[in-house]
Structure formats: C-alpha cells, structure tokens
Amino acid sequence: xxxxxxxxxxxxxxxxxxxxxxxxxxxxxxxxxxxxxxxxxxxxxxxxxxxxxxxxxxxxxxxxxxxxxxxxxxxxxxxxxxxxxxxxxxxxxxxxxxxxxxxxxxxxxxxxxxxxxxxxxxxxxxxxxxxxxxxxxxxxxxxxxxxxxxxxxxxxxxxxxxxxxxxxxxxxxxxxxxxxxxxxxxxxxxxxxxxxxxxxxxxxxxxxxxxxxxxxxxxxxxxxxxxxxxxxxxx
Amino acid sequence: xxxxxxxxxxxxxxxxxxxxxxxxxxxxxxxxxxxxxxxxxxxxxxxxxxxxxxxxxxxxxxxxxxxxxxxxxxxxxxxxxxxxxxxxxxxxxxxxxxxxxxxxxxxxxxxxxxxxxxxxxxxxxxxxxxxxxxxxxxxxxxxxxxxxxxxxxxxxxxxxxxxxxxxxxxxxxxxxxxxxxxxxxxxxxxxxxxxxxxxxxxxxxxxxxxxxxxxxxxxxxxxxxxxxxxxxxxxxxxxxxxxxxxxxxxxxxxxxxxxxxxxxxxxxxxxxxxxx
Numbered sequence: 001x002x003x004x005x006x007x008x009x010x011x012x013x014x015x016x017x018x019x020x021x022x023x024x025x026x027x028x029x030x031x032x033x034x035x036x037x038x039x040x041x042x043x044x045x046x047x048x049x050x051x052x053x054x055x056x057x058x059x060x061x062x063x064x065x066x067x068x069x070x071x072x073x074x075x076x077x078x079x080x081x082x083x084x085x086x087x088x089x090x091x092x093x094x095x096x097x098x099x100x101x102x103x104x105x106x107x108x109x110x111x112x113x114x115x116x117x118x119x120x121x122x123x124x125x126x127x128x129x130x131x132x133x134x135x136x137x138x139x140x141x142x143x144x145x146x147x148x149x150x151x152x153x154x155x156x157x158x159x160x161x162x163x164x165x166x167x168x169x170x171x172x173x174x175x176x177x178x179x180x181x182x183x184x185x186x187x188x189x190x191x192x193x194x195x196x197x198x199x200x201x202x203x204x205x206x207x208x209x210x211x212x213x214x215x216x217x218x219x220x221x222x223x224x225x226x227x228x229x230x231x232x233x234x235x
Numbered sequence: 236x237x238x239x240x241x242x243x244x245x246x247x248x249x250x251x252x253x254x255x256x257x258x259x260x261x262x263x264x265x266x267x268x269x270x271x272x273x274x275x276x277x278x279x280x281x282x283x284x285x286x287x288x289x290x291x292x293x294x295x296x297x298x299x300x301x302x303x304x305x306x307x308x309x310x311x312x313x314x315x316x317x318x319x320x321x322x323x324x325x326x327x328x329x330x331x332x333x334x335x336x337x338x339x340x341x342x343x344x345x346x347x348x349x350x351x352x353x354x355x356x357x358x359x360x361x362x363x364x365x366x367x368x369x370x371x372x373x374x375x376x377x378x379x380x381x382x383x384x385x386x387x388x389x390x391x392x393x394x395x396x397x398x399x400x401x402x403x404x405x406x407x408x409x410x411x412x413x414x415x416x417x418x419x420x421x422x423x424x425x426x427x428x429x430x431x432x433x434x435x436x437x438x439x440x441x442x443x444x445x446x447x448x449x450x451x452x453x454x455x456x457x458x459x460x461x462x463x464x465x466x467x468x469x470x471x472x473x474x475x476x477x478x479x480x481x482x483x484x485x486x487x488x489x490x491x492x493x494x495x496x497x498x499x500x501x502x503x504x505x506x507x508x509x510x511x
Contacts, residue, residue, distance in 0.1 A: 050410040073410040084272060084403055086460040094400035098411035104393040130458030150411040 003028050003066055003154060003185055004049070009058035011044050017056055018044055024204055024212040026154075031177075031186045033196035036206040042189045045206070046158055049187070066154065070098070072147030074157040077139065082132060088142050089127045092118055095149030110149075117145040121175070137168035144175070148184075155179065157188040161195075173199055236484070243483050251372045252483075256475040256493070258384040259436050260445055263429045264471030265391045267450035268464050269402045269422060278316060279443035281331035282430045285312045287362055287439040288338030288345075295349040302379070306431050313427035317419055364438040364490055372435065380432050387425045394418060399460050436475075437490030445471065448497035455501075455508035470500055 004026040012018040018041035026032055034042050047053040049060060050073060072095075095117075096110040118124045121141040126134065131142060140160060147155055160176065161169040169192075177199055180186050190196045196203065203218040205211040211223040218224040243249045263279075270276060289308040293301035316331055346359060372380075391398070401408045401415045408415045426446075433442045449471035453463045478493030485492075 052406065052409055071410060073407055075404065075406050075410075078404070080272065080274065081403065084460075085454050085458055085463045086399065086403060087458065090399060090460050091403060094396070094403060095407075095411070097397065097400045097408065097413045100396070104396065106396065128459075133458070146407070150407075156410075 002026065003030075003063050005061040006049075007059050007061065009045075009048070009060065010056040011041055011048055011053075012056055019206055019210070022058070022206070022210060026185060026187060026202075028153075028185055029180070029183055030202055031180045031200040032188070032202040032204060033200040034187065034189045034204045034206065035191075035193055035196055040207045042206065043158065046156060046187075046189055049156060070151040070153055072149075072151040072153075072155045074140070074143050074147050074155065074160055076158050076162060077143075084131055086131050087128055088118070088123060088131060088134070089114065091131055091142055092145045092149060095146035098150045113149055114145070117148040120148065121145040135168075136164050137172065140164065140172060141175070144179075148179075152184060154185045154187070157186065159189055159191060161190075161192060169195075239484060240480060247374075248370050248372065249483060251374070251377045252370055252479055252489070253476065255372060255377055255380050255432075256436055256479050256489075257472050258381055259429065259433050260449075260471040260475035260493070261468050262384040262387045262391070262425075263433060263442075263445040264449035264467045265388065265464065266422065266426050266429060267446040267448075267471075268453070268460075268467055269398050270426065271447055271450045271454070272402050275317070276443065276447045277328065277331050278313070278426065279430060279446040281316065281335035282309055282313055282427055283434065283439040283442040284335040284339040284342075285309050286431050286434055288342035290362060290434070290439075291342035291345045295345050302431070305434075306428065309431050310424050310427040313423040313430075314420055317423040362434070362438060363440045364488060370489070376435070380435070383428055383432060387428060390421065390425060394421065395464075398422065437493055441490045441494050444494040444497055445475075448494070448501050449474070452497075452501045452504040455504040470504075471497070474500055 002025050006022060006024050009022040010017050010020050011022070018039075022045070024032075034045065036042055044053065048055050050071060092114045093106055093110060096106060096113060100106075100110070115124070118127060121144055123138065123141050123145060126138060126142075131139065134142065144155075144160075157176065161172050164172060173195055176186060176188070180199075186200075188196070188200070197215060197219070200215060202214055203211065203224070205218065205223045207223070209223055211218060211221050213221070244253075267279075270278060286305050286309045289305040290301060293304040296304070298304055312334060316334065343359060346355065397408075397413060397418050400413060401418050405415050405419075429446075430442050433445055437445060449467040450463070452470050453466035457463045457466050474496040475493050478496040479489060481487065481496070482489045482492040
C-alpha cells in the first residue's frame with residue numbers, strides 16, 4: 001500500500017528551482033535511501049516531505065492512514081543541542097508532543113510509550129543521564145527513540161551516521177534495519193552509498209538526472225554506475 | 236541585624252519592594268533558561284533599551300500611565316526580534332544590537348530636548364540603573380506587577396513541556412505538528428512583559444542579568460531541564476531577596492546589589508561545576 005506519493009514535484013527557493021519533475025512512491029515497509037551530491041537538494045526534499053517548506057510545484061500525496069504529525073524525524077544534530085541540559089527521558093518524552101495537542105502534561109500513556117521506545121533502542125539504563133554527556137552513537141539512539149514516540153509508521157532520517165565512528169555506524173545501520181523489519185517505513189538521506197546499497201530496498205538518486213527504483217535497477221542504471229564508480233555490476 | 240530587618244519590614248515600601256523583587260526575579264529566571272539555550276541571552280538587553288526609549292517618549296508626551304505605551308512597544312519589538320531569527324535579512328544578533336543602541340540614543344535625545352526636569356541626569360540615571368524607584372512603588376504598581384508575573388508563571392508552567400520540546404529542537408517540533416511559532420511568540424510576549432516590569436527593580440541596563448545569571452548558574456550544576464528550571468528560580472529569588480536586604484541595610488543601590496549577588500552565585504556554581 002502506498003504511504004507517500006510524490007508527483008511532478010518542483011523544489012527550490014524563490015531564486016530558482018533545485019529539483020524539477022520529481023516523482024516517486026513510498027510503500028509501507030519500504031526502505032528508501034536518497035542519495036546525491038552535496039547541494040542536489042536532498043535536505044530540501046526532506047523538508048518538503050515534512051511540510052516545513054512549500055514546494056514550488058507538484059504535490060505530495062499522503063495516504064489517508066498517515067496524518068501530518070505521524071512522521072518521525074531524525075534531524076542532523078545542531079550545535080545548540082550539544083550542551084543542552086536535559087535527561088534522556090525528558091528528550092524522548094518530548095517526541096510525544098505530536099499527539100498532545102494543547103494538553104500541558106504527559107500522562108501514563110506517554111510515559112509508557114517513551115519507556116517502550118527507550119527499551120527498543122537499548123537506552124533504558126541511560127534514562128536519567130544527561131544528554132550532553134552521552135557519546136555520539138548514544139545521542140543518535142536517544143533521538144531515534146524520540147522519533148519513534150512521534151510515530152511508528154514512517155521515519156525520516158537525515159544522515160543518521162554523520163560524525164559516528166565506523167563501529168557505531170554499523171550498529172546504527174543494524175538498528176535502523178531492525179526497525180524496518182518491524183514494519184516501520186524508512187526514508188533515509190545518506191552520503192554513504194555503500195551502506196545505502198547494502199540496506200535499502202529502493203534508491204532515489206537526485207542530481208543532474210533523477211533515478212528512482214529498486215536497488216537492483218539502480219545498480220544497472222547510468223546514475224548508479226557513475227555514482228558507485230563501478231562500470232559493470234554483476235548482480 | 237535581625238532586629239533591624241524586622242524593623243524595616245514594618246514599612247510597607249520595604250514589603251512592596253520585596254514582593255515585587257521576588258516575583259520579578261522568579262518569572263525572569265524561568266524564561267531565562269530557554270532564552271540562554273536558544274542563544275537569545277542578549278534579547279533581554281536589547282528589549283530593555285527599547286523599553287527605555289519608550290519610557291522617554293511617554294515622559295515627553297506627559298502620559299499619566301506610562302505603562303500604556305511602554306508595554307505594547309516592547310511586546311511588539313520582542314515579537315519582531317524573535318521572528319527575524321528565521322528569515323534573516325538583518326541577522327538576529329545584529330537586529331538586536333541595532334534596535335538596542337538606537338532606542339537608547341533616541342530615548343536620551345528626546346529626554347534631553349524636551350525635558351522640563353531640573354535634574355535630567357538623575358532621571359536618566361534612575362531609569363538606567365533603577366536606583367530607588369523600587370522603594371517608591373505604589374500599591375497599584377505592586378498589584379499590576381503581581382498579576383502580570385503570576386500570569387507569566389502560570390503560562391510557563393502550562394507550556395513547560397512544549398517549551399522544552401521547542402527549545403531543544405524546533406525543526407523536529409514543527410515536523411511533528413507542534414506549532415513552534417505560536418510558542419515562540421508567546422515566549423517573546425512574556426519576556427517583554429517581564430522586562431518592562433523589571434525596569435522598576437534593577438533599571439534597564441541591568442535587566443539581562445536577572446534573565447541570564449540564574450539560568451547559567453543552574454546549568455553549571457544541574458543536568459536535567461527540570462532541575463535547571465527549578466534551581467534557576469530558587470537561586471534568582473534568593474539573590475533578589477538578599478540583594479534587597481543588603482541594599483536597605485547598607486544603603487547600596489538596589490539593582491546593582493541584586494546583580495552583584497547573582498554574579499557571586501554564578502562564580503560559586505562555576506567552581507562547583509568544575510569540581511564535579
């Protein structure tokens with residue numbers, strides 16, 4: 001079942017468009033990686049999917065089951081967060097805001113949800129620790145748990161492994177994979193083409209030319225071959 | 236010394252000063268935490284100068300109730316300043332600096348040209364440094380101040396979880412359907428109200444000290460948002476109370492004594508934080 005359909009999307013700012021005529025579909029359970037060079041508009045696309053920025057043209061159709069606030073988002077970390085005085089629990093709980101409306105305080109339901117997601121991410125023992133004292137990998141897990149509090153349907157990840165060391169990077173990818181296996185749809189922006197090819201089911205390549213399709217088709221395509229640096233793939 | 240304190244407490248003006256001091260320091264420290272974390276520490280300073288400019292205009296116009304002009308002007312500037320943070324033709328910090336010195340200069344200029352007072356320097360000095368105005372509060376001013384600070388505290392408590400979410404990650408909050416702009420605007424309005432109120436207490440030059448010092452001191456020692464918020468308000472109230480008492484006993488200016496107490500606590504907390 002399609003969760004998200006993008007039709008003839010044109011993205012950019014007032015000064016001009018970055019991406020034109022972009023169309024693709026994300027089905028439930030997919031693992032889509034968005035790859036492309038710096039400045040090709042990956043983050044702009046992400047912002048449009050999150051309704052943070054209006055597209056210049058075209059449309060983004062969201063399935064009826066998916067409300068606007070049911071997208072979990074793992075943003076790139078900001079400088080501001082690096083020294084933020086808050087415990088892991090406080091941050092994970094803040095992900096529940098999406099279904100709080102104007103209700104001021106968290107109830108039992110939210111606390112249980114936060115606990116469940118901390119357990120899933122293996123950070124329950126860090127619950128009372130201060131966010132700024134955690135390692136990069138642990139911080140990403142906290143933010144993932146927060147995103148899971150917002151939704152269990154669709155996760156948008158913006159370069160989830162940026163700044164992590166190789167061992168933690170693999171752990172992170174395995175975690176995302178296991179979430180995908182639990183039925184959570186994943187859309188991930190990535191610089192790491194090798195990992196994108198290893199883990200995802202679909203690839204969206206944006207740049208001078210646009211490619212969208214399954215991983216297998218991508219490897220045979222022109223874009224795929226130039227980007228992976230392989231002339232010929234024996235898939 | 237206790238006798239002396241109780242002796243002074245018999246006077247209503249001393250009680251008023253303490254009530255107002257405690258309320259203002261409490262509400263300013265609550266908002267201080269989110270402002271410091273959002274890198275908006277300087278906004279208190281900028282807005283207080285705007286309030287000074289508005290006060291000068293109100294004096295020149297001979298308004299009987301100056302608040303009627305000062306409060307709306309400061310609130311509007313606060314909302315505008317927090318908005319410019321996002322679509323930046325003039326960057327946030329530059330906008331604050333411009334507005335701040337601009338209104339300070341115009342305020343003084345206006346007072347100088349149109350003032351009928353024989354003691355202009357004294358007037359300006361007491362607006363800038365608060366000097367004795369907190370000891371000459373009328374009952375109506377105390378009531379207005381109490382009502383406004385209680386409202387600010389109430390809103391803060393009800394918005395506490397949203398403020399935490401929006402301060403930590405505005406993009407995520409917006410993406411998951413929290414109206415971050417709405418909460419930012421409310422925060423801006425609240426900070427403007429507090430700053431106008433605090434002009435009576437410490438004068439417009441020292442207000443940002445009330446906003447940032449307690450928050451920074453609390454952050455030196457505590458690691459959770461909740462504890463930081465609570466500690467910040469407790470420290471702020473203690474400093475305000477002690478500052479007012481010292482200034483009455485020793486005859487020092489109220490505003491700078493309170494701020495000196497805040498600085499002292501900050502240094503202590505810094506040492507404590509280093510030790511850990």
